[in-house]
Amino acid sequence: MRKVTIKNQNNEKTILVPEGSNLLSVLREHAYVVNATCGGSGRCKKCVVNVNGDPKLSCQTIITEDIVVEFADDRRASKQILMDSSATHYRIAIDIGTTTLAGYLIDLDNGKVVATNSLYNPQISYGADVISRIKHCSLGSLPALHRVIIKVINEMVTDLLPNQRPEHLILSGNTVMLHILMNEDPTSMGRSPYIAPFLSSKEFSGDLLKINAKKVILLPSISSFIGADIVAGCLYIGLLQEKKNVLFIDLGTNGEMVLKANDTYYGTSTAAGPAFEGANIEKGLGGVKGAISAVSYEKTLMIETISGTPEGICGSGLIDIIALLRREQMLDETGLLVTNQESQLVHRLIDDKFYVTDTVYITQKDIREFQLAKSAIVSGIMVLLDQAQIELSSLAQVYIAGGFGFHMNKKSAIAVGLLPVQLEDKIRIVGNSSGLGSVQVANDLSLVGECETIAREVICIDLNKETKFNQYFIDNIYFAL
Amino acid sequence: MILTEISQYLQQGKAKDVKALVQKALEDHYSPQDILNEGMIAGMQIIGAKFKKNEVFVPEVLIAARAMNAGLEVLRPILIDSGVKPIGKAIICTVAGDLHDIGKNLVKMMFEGQGIECLDLGVDVHPTVIIEAIKQHKPDLVCLSALLATTMMGQKDVIEALKQAGLREQVKVLIGGAPVTMAFAEEIGADGYAMDAASAAELAKEILLNKEKI
Numbered sequence: 200m201r202k203v204t205i206k207n208q209n210n211e212k213t214i215l216v217p218e219g220s221n222l223l224s225v226l227r228e229h230a231y232v233v234n235a236t237c238g239g240s241g242r243c244k245k246c247v248v249n250v251n252g253d254p255k256l257s258c259q260t261i262i263t264e265d266i267v268v269e270f271a272d273d274r275r276a277s278k279q280i281l282m283d284s285s286a287t288h289y290r291i292a293i294d295i296g297t298t299t300l301a302g303y304l305i306d307l308d309n310g311k312v313v314a315t316n317s318l319y320n321p322q323i324s325y326g327a328d329v330i331s332r333i334k335h336c337s338l339g340s341l342p343a344l345h346r347v348i349i350k351v352i353n354e355m356v357t358d359l360l361p362n363q364r365p366e367h368l369i370l371s372g373n374t375v376m377l378h379i380l381m382n383e384d385p386t387s388m389g390r391s392p393y394i395a396p397f398l399s400s401k402e403f404s405g406d407l408l409k410i411n412a413k414k415v416i417l418l419p420s421i422s423s424f425i426g427a428d429i430v431a432g433c434l435y436i437g438l439l440q441e442k443k444n445v446l447f448i449d450l451g452t453n454g455e456m457v458l459k460a461n462d463t464y465y466g467t468s469t470a471a472g473p474a475f476e477g478a479n480i481e482k483g484l485g486g487v488k489g490a491i492s493a494v495s496y497e498k499t500l501m502i503e504t505i506s507g508t509p510e511g512i513c514g515s516g517l518i519d520i521i522a523l524l525r526r527e528q529m530l531d532e533t534g535l536l537v538t539n540q541e542s543q544l545v546h547r548l549i550d551d552k553f554y555v556t557d558t559v560y561i562t563q564k565d566i567r568e569f570q571l572a573k574s575a576i577v578s579g580i581m582v583l584l585d586q587a588q589i590e591l592s593s594l595a596q597v598y599i600a601g602g603f604g605f606h607m608n609k610k611s612a613i614a615v616g617l618l619p620v621q622l623e624d625k626i627r628i629v630g631n632s633s634g635l636g637s638v639q640v641a642n643d644l645s646l647v648g649e650c651e652t653i654a655r656e657v658i659c660i661d662l663n664k665e666t667k668f669n670q671y672f673i674d675n676i677y678f679a680l
Numbered sequence: 681m682i683l684t685e686i687s688q689y690l691q692q693g694k695a696k697d698v699k700a701l702v703q704k705a706l707e708d709h710y711s712p713q714d715i716l717n718e719g720m721i722a723g724m725q726i727i728g729a730k731f732k733k734n735e736v737f738v739p740e741v742l743i744a745a746r747a748m749n750a751g752l753e754v755l756r757p758i759l760i761d762s763g764v765k766p767i768g769k770a771i772i773c774t775v776a777g778d779l780h781d782i783g784k785n786l787v788k789m790m791f792e793g794q795g796i797e798c799l800d801l802g803v804d805v806h807p808t809v810i811i812e813a814i815k816q817h818k819p820d821l822v823c824l825s826a827l828l829a830t831t832m833m834g835q836k837d838v839i840e841a842l843k844q845a846g847l848r849e850q851v852k853v854l855i856g857g858a859p860v861t862m863a864f865a866e867e868i869g870a871d872g873y874a875m876d877a878a879s880a881a882e883l884a885k886e887i888l889l890n891k892e893k894i
Contacts, residue, residue: 238829240861326829330859334829389830390777391804534737551734563734570737663779663803672782673739 202265205231222250222260222268227324227340230347233257233270236478238326238334243478246324276318278358284313291356291365291412292637294428295372295380296320297329297452298476298485299602300351301634304359305641307366312638316358319485321347322379327478328452329375333389336379345382352380353411367644368405368412369637373426373453374398377417381408388423391663395423398654400647416647418637419654424468429455431636433653434646436598436629438464443595444587446580449632450514450617451601452476454576457657460587466657469579474572475514475603480565484511486602491516493608494555496523496544502555505606509556514603515611517569520561522611524553525678532678534570536563570676573617578671579662580619586660591621600632616679682708686719686751691727693743695750702751712758716795720751724793728878738786741877745789752792766797768888770821771813771851773801775834780827783857783877787823790881796821796888807841814847820891821884824870826857835860836868852887856880 200215203225216225223239223246237243239258246257248270257268288307293300297320304314322344325335336344356365370380374395378385381401387394400419405412418427433439433447441459448456454471457464477483477490484490489510493503502509512520524530527542536551547553552560584591597618599607609626612618618626629635640646662668682705689697698720705715727744730736770791774784781803788798799817801809810822822842826832835855842848852871855864865873872887874880 238859240859241863242861330829337830386830389828390834391779533740535735567734567737661779669782673742676737676739 201262203262204265204267205229206267206269207231207271216262218263220262221258222248222255222262222266223258223324225262226257226268228343230321230350231270231324232319232321233324235324236327236473238331243327245478276316278314278316280314282311282313284308284311289360289363289365290367290369290641291359292369292371292634292641293352293355294431294631294634294637295348295352295370295376296428296602296633297332297373297376298323298327298473300355301631302355302359303634303638303641304365305638310642314359316355318351318355319487320376321351327473327476329373330389332379333375333385336384337386337389341379341382341384344379348376348380349408349410353409356411364405365412366414367641368410368415369418369641370415371418371427371431371633371637373428374420374423375426377420377427381417393423393661395420398422400427400651402647416640416644418640418647418650421466421654421657422468422659424453424470425455425457425466425657425659427650427654428633429457429466430650430653431634431640432598432600432629432632433457433636434639434650435632435636439649439652444589444593445596445598446583446594447598447600447632448576448580448604449600450475450576450604450607452478454572454579456576456579456583458583458587460584460589460593463587464653464657465583465586465660467579467583467660467662469575469662471572471575472568474517474565474568475601477511477513479568480512480517481562482511482559483517483565484513486513486515486606491555491559492606494519494523496527500544500555509559511559512555512561513606515606515608516555517561517565518611518615518617519608520553520555521566521569522608522614525614529553530566530678534566534676534678536566569615570678573615574672574675576617577619577675578668581671581675582660582662582665582668585667586658591619594622594625596627597622597625598632599626599628600630602631604628605630616675620679683710683714683719683722686715687723687726690720690723690744690747690751693740693747695743695747698747698751699754702754706754706758712755712762713764715751715755716759716764720748720755721793721795724748724790728790728793728881732876732878738782741786741789745786745793748789748793767795767885768820768891769797769799769817770823770884771799771801771810771817771819772823772825773805773810774803774825774827775831775838776804776806777834778826778828778831778857779803781825783827784825786877787825787856787880790877791823791884794881794885796881796884807838810838811841811845811847814842814851819851820888821854822851823854823856823880823884826855826860829859832857832859832864835870839869852891854880854884854887
């Protein structure tokens with residue numbers, strides 16, 4: 200056995216592990232949060248920790264001696280109290296995102312959200328995307344992933360409501376997150392034909408899963424890759440009551456979208472990849488402290504961060520930078536970085552990297568990742584429209600959900616071709632519609648029935664089986680001239 | 681020189697021009713082998729190298745490959761008549777449970793660009809189908825693609841099935857796909873791994889040429 204001493208800002212702990220253990224596995228087992236975007240295969244280079252003073256990739260570190268490990272167990276926790284409240288009854292809604300969990304405390308006396316909080320999903324130690332999580336579950340880590348999610352949900356509940364147990368806890372999230380929550384094996388969702396063990400809503404006593412709430416309600420999902428978060432989003436925008444043709448897009452890792460056209464509902468998931476959430480991007484970050492969320496240039500380069508000093512780039516920052524590079528003719532229509540001596544920003548382009556600050560930059564490869572992601576989104580939209588046999592011009596509104604969407608500059612999104620130009624005046628940004636839809640349910644539990652209707656009505660389109668998807672995908676990889 | 685022109689038009693993806701120039705080169709009595717190697721394969725190699733460096737992207741490779749195929753349409757019957765053989769034969773597919781084929785298609789085109797004959801079994805291919813195809817077509821290489829971390833174990837399943845069927849020694853198994861790594865290839869006992877389509881074609885060529893020496 201070897202001694203591993205783990206130090207971070209909060210505490211210090213020593214544990215004994217068998218010689219030859221993998222350091223990332225050890226940290227995971229003890230519920231530390233390490234950003235292992237690629238799932239621990241040594242490729243993303245993000246799981247760096249200090250081992251005996253030297254930076255090392257934890258996933259590639261085999262413990263052969265006693266070591267001291269130091270890192271920031273940075274969970275990016277935040278809490279906001281919106282108003283004073285002294286109600287006797289509360290409900291809580293939590294959206295379990297692949298990257299972030301968002302909690303809402305609802306005062307039942309007036310139906311208002313009185314506090315919110317958010318926290319990184321600690322399952323990030325098992326990879327950034329749902330596929331990596333499924334893989335780890337299928338290899339035997341389901342109990343561990345289940346345990347950490349229950350633990351953080353309870354932390355969030357206690358944080359929002361310290362001295363009492365909420366009446367109801369409403370949970371939404373993508374289908375994979377909800378399976379892990381229920382300790383149900385998601386393996387069958389990881390490969391064609393992508394079958395989900397359960398999709399319907401659930402109501403059970405919190406004691407069943409040791410969740411700190413009297414009753415837990417789980418919203419229903421549509422398919423393996425269109426989850427309860429999308430159902431809650433559709434509820435929030437009032438999709439069932441909508442008379443016109445509208446499109447709802449969650450701009451995140453899974454890039455889910457639902458189209459309502461001529462009273463029929465079509466849904467798909469584009470698996471756009473985690474580029475929008477900052478994974479796969481060398482200096483990428485989620486929408487958290489230190490992330491550059493907006494960049495503009497009029498004589499000087501203006502940079503906004505979510506808060507704090509710039510450490511990396513989140514999705515909205517990424518599209519601003521790419522839009523800027525296009526405008527400055529430093530990025531050609533194929534997506535190649537080019538040296539344009541005419542641009543005042545040319546000195547920031549060094550070795551195929553565009554420096555936004557002295558330390559934060561985007562690379563040629565980052566741009567390629569973005570091209571794949573944006574093309575997946577546009578191609579998904581086109582396939583859904585084909586299914587419904589309508590044109591872009593007959594869409595009355597496009598709702599953009601998701602944390603990245605919240606900060607997104609609409610003009611930049613159009614300029615980089617993330618959304619077709621025909622939609623420019625129809626974009627409406629709705630924020631975390633999954634969380635907000637769950638809040639509506641918390642206020643009126645009968646809305647679970649409306650969620651069931653949405654889940655039942657949506658016709659799922661599997662893009663892998665649509666031959667036109669590949670053609671659209673290739674056609675939309677470039678930037679428009 | 682006409683062969684350089686073929687290479688250049690191919691890199692630009694100009695299928696019609698490539699086709700016409702191949703025809704003209706034949707009329708000018710260039711050997712079909714030189715047209716293939718110094719014209720088309722040379723062009724495809726340049727595209728492959730640029731792709732590897734992120735200088736060009738998926739569409740450029742696809743249109744170059746399309747141009748290559750246009751040229752091959754003219755050249756193939758003549759190559760066969762003059763007894764020029766491909767440098768090897770490969771079976772290629774995505775593994776069971778995996779429907780993503782853009783990467784596989786790129787690899788296939790790159791292989792053809794290197795003069796490797798490809799039999800494409802498509803997507804979501806069960807090991808038994810691969811085994812039947814090996815028995816029937818006797819390829820040198822079996823190339824397996826998996827895009828998802830959840831389907832990459834399918835590559836291992838194929839290797840195990842090959843062992844069981846007693847075919848493992850007859851073929852070299854190459855694997856690839858976004859979640860696949862060199863370490864994984866070693867772990868499951870594959871013969872090779874490449875991180876992109878261009879590298880895959882180079883690796884395949886190297887293996888095939890070394891095999892001939894033995």
